[in-house]
Amino acid sequence: xxxxxxxxxxxxxxxxxxxxxxxxxxxxxxxxxxxxxxxxxxxxxxxxxxxxxxxxxxxxxxxxxxxxxxxxxxxxxxxxxxxxxxxxxxxxxxxxxxxxxxxxxxxxxxxxxxxxxxxxxxxxxxxxxxxxxxxxxxxxxxxxxxxxxxxxxxxxxxxxxxxxxxxxxxxxxxxxxxxxxxxxxxxxxxxxxxxxxxxxxxxxxxxxxxxxxxxxxxxxxxxxxxxxxxxxxxxxxxxxxxxxxxxxxxxxxxxxxxxxxxxxxxxxxxxxxxxxxxxxxxxxxxxxxxxxxxxxxxxxxxxxxxxxxxxxxxxxxxxxxxxxxxxxxxxxxxxxxxxx
Amino acid sequence: xxxxxxxxxxxxxxxxxxxxxxxxxxxxxxxxxxxxxxxxxxxxxxxxxxxxxxxxxxxxxxxxxxxxxxxxxxxxxxxxxxxxxxxxxxxxxxxxxxxxxxxxxxxxxxxxxxxxxxxxxxxxxxxxxxxxxxxxxxxxxxx
Numbered sequence: 001x002x003x004x005x006x007x008x009x010x011x012x013x014x015x016x017x018x019x020x021x022x023x024x025x026x027x028x029x030x031x032x033x034x035x036x037x038x039x040x041x042x043x044x045x046x047x048x049x050x051x052x053x054x055x056x057x058x059x060x061x062x063x064x065x066x067x068x069x070x071x072x073x074x075x076x077x078x079x080x081x082x083x084x085x086x087x088x089x090x091x092x093x094x095x096x097x098x099x100x101x102x103x104x105x106x107x108x109x110x111x112x113x114x115x116x117x118x119x120x121x122x123x124x125x126x127x128x129x130x131x132x133x134x135x136x137x138x139x140x141x142x143x144x145x146x147x148x149x150x151x152x153x154x155x156x157x158x159x160x161x162x163x164x165x166x167x168x169x170x171x172x173x174x175x176x177x178x179x180x181x182x183x184x185x186x187x188x189x190x191x192x193x194x195x196x197x198x199x200x201x202x203x204x205x206x207x208x209x210x211x212x213x214x215x216x217x218x219x220x221x222x223x224x225x226x227x228x229x230x231x232x233x234x235x236x237x238x239x240x241x242x243x244x245x246x247x248x249x250x251x252x253x254x255x256x257x258x259x260x261x262x263x264x265x266x267x268x269x270x271x272x273x274x275x276x277x278x279x280x281x282x283x284x285x286x287x288x289x290x291x292x293x294x295x296x297x298x299x300x301x302x303x304x305x306x307x308x309x310x311x312x313x314x315x316x317x318x319x320x321x322x323x324x325x326x327x328x329x330x331x332x333x334x335x336x337x338x339x340x
Numbered sequence: 341x342x343x344x345x346x347x348x349x350x351x352x353x354x355x356x357x358x359x360x361x362x363x364x365x366x367x368x369x370x371x372x373x374x375x376x377x378x379x380x381x382x383x384x385x386x387x388x389x390x391x392x393x394x395x396x397x398x399x400x401x402x403x404x405x406x407x408x409x410x411x412x413x414x415x416x417x418x419x420x421x422x423x424x425x426x427x428x429x430x431x432x433x434x435x436x437x438x439x440x441x442x443x444x445x446x447x448x449x450x451x452x453x454x455x456x457x458x459x460x461x462x463x464x465x466x467x468x469x470x471x472x473x474x475x476x477x478x479x480x481x482x483x
Contacts, residue, residue, distance in 0.1 A: 148413025
């Protein structure tokens with residue numbers, strides 16, 4: 001058991017259990033991207049841990065997470081174990097998608113996306129927790145739904161307002177967990193277009209992109225307020241603000257398209273790429289992650305890093321999946337071994 | 341069996357079960373059974389059928405939360421929604437994490453982990469603000 005800071009040995013029982021759980025998480029929501037480089041660190045600070053996009057490694061708390069990865073349900077600490085497994089699911093979600101999409105005009109490369117990325121990861125974690133634990137041998141664990149406004153409730157609120165018959169919650173969550181993170185707002189805006197504006201906006205990529213660009217600020221604007229202090233029920237206030245802004249913009253777009261204009265709806269894209277210099281910083285860091293993978297002796301994950309995100313109306317990733325076999329491939333069922 | 345498809349539909353049924361008072365579990369079960377109807381009669385299918393049967397079991401009642409949980413939740417929300425400059429937001433997130441961690445130390449065994457878990461997203465936000473995966477926002481920019 002890794003009980004202090006440092007790289008968790010790949011031949012250790014806890015490492016192999018983490019790999020097994022990571023694989024189950026990816027099996028439940030496969031993506032074409034796997035940014036985890038196979039390095040697992042135990043970090044004994046007052047943290048849960050995180051996927052590190054710069055290096056591709058995953059760092060987890062030995063006391064809060066790793067010691068609970070035993071292969072079977074804990075009779076004495078089920079609540080702690082549930083949150084440990086939730087953390088694995090959460091980190092697997094981050095590692096399974098690209099974060100950035102520098103060439104996408106509708107990429108939201110601001111802290112708004114950081115908040116929404118957390119929300120999507122938490123929504124996914126809560127959604128998949130039952131099957132994740134049932135499938136991986138931790139049957140019976142319960143993950144209590146958070147009862148406070150934050151990442152999860154903000155994302156759930158946006159999803160509820162954007163989805164509908166033409167693009168459902170199921171479809172949106174499948175798409176969102178494929179990433180990239182900076183496109184989550186665009187994915188939500190696409191749901192609004194399909195569910196509420198499909199009959200008025202032409203099926204032309206430029207029109208659709210422009211309309212999504214116009215809708216995005218209605219969600220980012222109120223998602224992350226610029227004022228310093230919010231009441232404790234900020235979540236509800238923000239959801240109402242988003243609803244008002246979104247409804248007003250939808251009405252404006254409808255009015256614009258009534259006379260069948262030739263020009264797309266006027267909107268400034270959140271990431272006007274044609275006006276920006278090449279993003280050398282991000283390229284360097286991606287190259288760094290690739291180097292780490294090379295040093296670790298691993299093949300690059302299929303489709304990761306170099307894969308151009310399949311985005312834009314009508315050209316979205318259809319869910320084609322390719323799960324990279326990991327270095328260690330323990331069986332899907334829990335190993336028959338003594339607990340740590 | 342298409343585990344991903346099954347998971348998507350199953351998890352959505354669970355979500356609706358939690359959020360929709362008039363959720364029709366029988367219809368959801370029938371749809372899931374139809375989804376796997378053509379699957380070979382093997383362990384995977386048996387497992388899926390067990391999960392479908394389990395949908396009919398009532399969800400556990402939401403836990404009764406203590407004042408400590410509520411206090412930690414308020415701290416989380418204030419930090420999560422805090423605006424200001426990047427530096428101000430980082431300071432708010434870090435302070436909230438420490439406060440919530442201290443509250444969790446005083447909480448019951450049943451709530452301790454759920455309270456502490458309020459810091460998971462705050463920690464990730466901090467990481468993202470410190471080392472953004474895209475060019476940093478201009479200094480002093482507010483959310």
